[in-house]
Amino acid sequence: MTKAGSNEKDGLYEFIVKLADGTECRVFYNREPEWQLTNISRLQKTPCPVCRKDFICKCMDQFSGDIASQIEAGQWFDKALAQ
Template sequence: MPYRPQIANVTTAGSNEKEGLYEFIIHTADGTDIRVFYNRFPEWKLTALSRLGKVPCPVCRKDFICKCMDKFSNEFDQQMKDGEWLNKAAE
């Protein structure tokens, strides 16, 4: 069964509102935490993401740094925009 990430919750980890830079922690339905970085100007754009090493990767099952979540950056970005997570977290 292919992995399909599903965002359960998003928290703001940090921001530089003057520069329009934001750091969010995405909590997925399967318990994986992902750190994502966004630039707000001129519009919201995902600049980087990485899996936090709290639980093994749901794709490769490694418990150390891997780049598997990079493959799903478009899905995370779309869910962040569709679910209005960016506007909620940046308020």
């Protein structure tokens, strides 16, 4: 997970997350009052691992809870912000 951008004044952050299967996603978080995933989208570098389409799809939305819990459990926020 790497930090792609932020608006620290409003507590908004954007990260690039590379999943185990090689898929890269852009995740958006709001830090106020605590870290909360607000949106997730797949980067168009490889076909979607769920529907195998090359265009924009919403398949990653159904896994946003799992991805968010793994990010929080691995304390990836601290690691990405320290870079």
